[in-house]
Amino acid sequence: MIEQLSVQHLLGIKDLTKEDIELIFRTADNFKDVINRPIKKVPSLRDITIANIFFENSTRTKLSFELAEKRLSADVVNFSASGSSVSKGETLVDTVNNILAMKVDMVVMRHPEPGAAMFLARHIKPNVINAGDGTHEHPTQALLDAFSIREKLGRVEGQKVVIVGDILHSRVALSNILCLQKLGAEVMVCGPVTLIPKYMSSLGVKVEHDLKKALAWCDVANMLRIQLERQDIRYFPSLREYSMLYGLNKRLLDGIGKQLVIMHPGPINRGVEITSDIADSEHSIILNQVENGVAIRMAVLFLLAQMRGI
Amino acid sequence: MPTKSKLIFNKELLAITIDRLCYQLIENHDDFADTVIIGLQPRGIILSKLIFDRIQHIQPNTQIQYGELDVSFFRDDFRRRDLIVPSANKMNFIVEGRRVVLIDDVLFTGRTIRAGLDALLAFGRPARVELLVLINRKFSRQLPIEPDYIGKSIDTISSEKVKVNLNPEIEEEGVWLISEE
Numbered sequence: 139m140i141e142q143l144s145v146q147h148l149l150g151i152k153d154l155t156k157e158d159i160e161l162i163f164r165t166a167d168n169f170k171d172v173i174n175r176p177i178k179k180v181p182s183l184r185d186i187t188i189a190n191i192f193f194e195n196s197t198r199t200k201l202s203f204e205l206a207e208k209r210l211s212a213d214v215v216n217f218s219a220s221g222s223s224v225s226k227g228e229t230l231v232d233t234v235n236n237i238l239a240m241k242v243d244m245v246v247m248r249h250p251e252p253g254a255a256m257f258l259a260r261h262i263k264p265n266v267i268n269a270g271d272g273t274h275e276h277p278t279q280a281l282l283d284a285f286s287i288r289e290k291l292g293r294v295e296g297q298k299v300v301i302v303g304d305i306l307h308s309r310v311a312l313s314n315i316l317c318l319q320k321l322g323a324e325v326m327v328c329g330p331v332t333l334i335p336k337y338m339s340s341l342g343v344k345v346e347h348d349l350k351k352a353l354a355w356c357d358v359a360n361m362l363r364i365q366l367e368r369q370d371i372r373y374f375p376s377l378r379e380y381s382m383l384y385g386l387n388k389r390l391l392d393g394i395g396k397q398l399v400i401m402h403p404g405p406i407n408r409g410v411e412i413t414s415d416i417a418d419s420e421h422s423i424i425l426n427q428v429e430n431g432v433a434i435r436m437a438v439l440f441l442l443a444q445m446r447g448i
Numbered sequence: 449m450p451t452k453s454k455l456i457f458n459k460e461l462l463a464i465t466i467d468r469l470c471y472q473l474i475e476n477h478d479d480f481a482d483t484v485i486i487g488l489q490p491r492g493i494i495l496s497k498l499i500f501d502r503i504q505h506i507q508p509n510t511q512i513q514y515g516e517l518d519v520s521f522f523r524d525d526f527r528r529r530d531l532i533v534p535s536a537n538k539m540n541f542i543v544e545g546r547r548v549v550l551i552d553d554v555l556f557t558g559r560t561i562r563a564g565l566d567a568l569l570a571f572g573r574p575a576r577v578e579l580l581v582l583i584n585r586k587f588s589r590q591l592p593i594e595p596d597y598i599g600k601s602i603d604t605i606s607s608e609k610v611k612v613n614l615n616p617e618i619e620e621e622g623v624w625l626i627s628e629e
Contacts, residue, residue: 168535176571177571182521182526443527
């Protein structure tokens, strides 16, 4: 078993080995114990300063990273693009270098451009953690999703997971596919033809356009949100039609005659991709995913910080 | 580098010493009503389990609360020395107002115990904390920490190592002092 990560930055699942992911999970097990104690804080990162730089809106991820950092006792500075000098024409590297001049050790960044985190990692010394770069990757979400499957079903290997919805615009989908495959799960994507990129089959992923068939095949269904804000053209006639064909509801689940684990990375559009009774049912692990997100992010921060000299 | 090893405890002496430590604990803690026994991960665990089992054997009607504490996230050498690999915590109780006996195999610099005291505070404010160690390496302390119960105190220099084996499945139980020739 390895004791340190093979990477200096967490830019995407693509760069991680199976052993890296297993190390992150083992460490997250310890942190899950920590965050369920009466006193949820440990002093490991007390001499580390972390900048959370968000060029795109985020509620869950930003909050989750900030809690993870604070529970590790790191000093935290937050930066949002709205109301900053980015709107005055400053470049990404200039913005970040200005923040780094204030002696920051690690950077967590979300950015609308694919590859932004990789670009940043090439130009600065601190460890970079990608909190989502456009439609490319969202590694910590994929890690927490796989960790939640492992927690619920005991292991990830051999599980059949279907990712349903807007695959084309989803960084969660790509990171999830890579992560689940590295851990030995079988992955299927399901959605309208227009929302499934052509390269999907080259990733070794099954493609299905009939939700009922996809559900009958899988053990776990990960429902994605339709990202209307990223859709520059109309990919399907109406939300109502999408919901009728690709929305998860009780009637559909009852019809397949087996128990599935239901996941959603949030934010949920209730009544579109999933109905309320399913989202709030005992088979849904949506809130476990949120809790595990903090443990996973603590593990990633701890393991990356550990590789920094003093 | 060739090394030589000197036997400190053989199997029989080890059993006698652990027995003695158990009786000392019983003398001071009576029925263990307010006392919890906590082993420090990773290397104090086998000793703490042995002591826990032995006390229950000597006093069969005693109910003792037992926990295992991992100090990894509280260490002061994070990013400074070897990689820190965390172990599991087993603490199903809080220590608020209780008497705590911390157990580790070897006391050397005292830094693990300092981290242990910090880690313990996450589970409440104990009324009193005592320290039990099998081997006390004298003259090597870097912090003002001394044990309350000692299996044996030995004089060592920092380049020497103390090897403790309490698991008969690995090799015969015993304690050795390993030094360079």
